[in-house]
Amino acid sequence: MAALRRYCLISRPHDGLVSMHRLVQAVTLNQLTDGQRRAWFAAAGTVMEQALPGTPQAPAAWPDYRRLLPHALAVLPPGADALLEISRYLGAAGDFRTARTLARQLCDQRAERPDPLAARHNLAYRTGEAGEAAAARDQLAALPPICERVLRAEHPDTLAVRHNFARWAETEEATKLPR
Structure with missing residues (x-):
């Protein structure tokens, strides 16, 4: 040093x-050689995952997220669970468009994984927050039957998907009402 x-x-x-x-x-x-570079990025990714506060909805943690954000985006591998946490922070902090962009990238990366439900739910939610209630509703419409089959009907994640589907469906209908 x-x-x-x-x-x-x-x-x-x-x-x-x-x-x-x-x-x-x-x-x-x-x-660095390719192997060394991969090893350093993996180590940096591990450190970054441990450094994230783990409370994306807590405003007190937002300064830490904001400080770590560029570094996390540079070192975390595509599809990393920590990126889902960062997307949730961005949405909670009001950066809906960036949260949706990151959620879309996560969803694309996780499409090959056995359980892409969290990424798909996050993408739909962030799409609605970004002002596209109809698109959010349409994205969420396919998820309840999958969640019920994979997680069960009473699972908290299944209930959250149903809740958000109703939220964005109601928001979309409210925008169609005459004023």
Whole structure:
């Protein structure tokens, strides 16, 4: 750390954090083998997953999410569970369009996995938050029978899907009413 600081390759530590110039990052990454690069990204992804607060709806955690967001997007592999948490943070914090974009990427990545239900539910919910109630309703319409088959009718996730389907269906109908 002292040598890196002496050559101005990293900033002075502040609140336990240092920053490195992007050019230094790029040169360092370029000198790694593919195997080393994958190993470092995997390690960084693990650290990032552990660093996330785990409370995306809690406003007190939003500054931490905001600070970690660019780093998480850089190191987390596509389809990582932590990206679902980040999408939930973005939605809770009011960035509906970015939350929907991330939810769509997650849904696409998880389509091959055995249980893409959480990603599909998240995408539909974020679509509704982004102002597209009809699209959210249509995306959610297919999920209740799948949830009932996979999770059971009384499972909390099945109930949440039903609730959100009703929410976006009602919102869509309300927009059609004459004023």
